[in-house]
């Protein structure tokens with residue numbers, strides 16, 4: 001274990017491969033409920049690590065063929081839970097409470113309920129029996145990368161939390177699980193169900209998914225409305241985003257500022273905070289408050305009870321945004337991009353003369 005912030009005022013515990021005791025999981029059976037983004041990655045990584053895995057899916061599940069052709073044993077969620085020491089709940093957050101109601105009769109004292117996100121425990125949608133361990137290993141990544149990294153011999157950073165420790169070995173078993181899915185190769189940070197849930201929801205709403213999608217669309221629309229071509233707007237505001245974020249991923253903001261031109265650096269440093277200004281900050285604080293108070297969780301639960309009317313409407317609106325059509329067309333053309341290099345630039349001279 002390393003203390004990642006030894007010279008700062010707070011500390012976090014980071015666990016690596018050497019901190020995990022695989023005997024905590026090697027003779028156990030893990031039921032992975034769901035075979036979607038996280039489920040397929042956990043199930044295959046656990047199996048490839050030598051752990052006995054059974055995948056729990058509905059009789060008519062569209063994921064059954066995939067799990068079976070990946071060489072995994074498949075049963076219904078109830079049958080899988082009945083065989084398991086550890087039940088890893090990797091169906092969508094919104095269906096976890098009803099799946100839990102189905103399988104809870106199969107949990108024996110000393111078994112483990114394992115999650116990859118704390119939503120249903122934190123917001124009290126699942127009330128586990130007191131005699132089971134309740135833990136979380138949450139890879140901080142989409143599931144498909146959890147699998148790809150494992151296959152490449154690399155790891156995916158993850159979070160570990162213990163909500164209930166009935167056996168006294170909940171944390172050690174969770175670390176062994178993290179080892180078997182490859183997370184301790186990269187590092188596992190200890191947190192709580194509350195902190196994971198609230199930071200994860202805030203991050204995906206305000207920054208990672210919601211914030212960035214709105215930033216891209218507003219930038220695109222600003223350029224197109226000002227008369228620039230849709231293709232230029234797409235390249236500038238969406239396509240190049242990945243290249244810039246890759247630099248931040250590799251070396252923080254400094255690597256990005258160090259790689260872009262001084263002109264971009266000065267323009268960005270003087271203009272960025274005008275875009276994401278104190279109003280955006282106030283909106284972020286309001287979004288965080290909705291997460292902390294449970295208002296967002298209640299809205300999402302109610303939305304699901306009503307069969308997601310707002311969700312489907314917003315999803316259709318997003319799919320029909322012009323940037324999606326432009327992007328699909330341009331991505332299809334990338335392979336032919338070299339042909340365009342010979343094209344003469346016949347555009348008018350539109351340079352702007354600056355006053356002294």
Ligand SMILES: NC(=O)C1=CN([C@@H]2O[C@H](COP(=O)(O)OP(=O)(O)OC[C@H]3O[C@@H](n4cnc5c(N)ncnc54)[C@H](OP(=O)(O)O)[C@@H]3O)[C@@H](O)[C@H]2O)C=CC1
Nearest residue numbers: 034035036037038061062063090091092095116117142143
């Ligand atoms: N997506 C991600 O990368 C991340 C997800 N998480 C967390 O991981 C958990 C799983 O999320 P995610 O992987 O996105 O889930 P998915 O939406 O990818 O899960 C789909 C799987 O769940 C099955 N499923 C759906 N409904 C039911 C049901 N009623 N009964 C049984 N099986 C069902 C589906 O099978 P079927 O064919 O039967 O519908 C399918 O196999 C969540 O807690 C999420 O917050 C955490 C970190 C990142």
Ligand SMILES: CC[C@](O)(C(C)=O)C(=O)O
Nearest residue numbers: 140141142200204208209
């Ligand atoms: C960023 C979205 C995420 O939280 C994730 C992949 O970590 C999710 O819920 O899918």
Ligand SMILES: [Mg+2]
Nearest residue numbers: 140141200204
């Ligand atoms: Mg997340």
Ligand SMILES: [Mg+2]
Nearest residue numbers: 117200201204
């Ligand atoms: Mg999330």
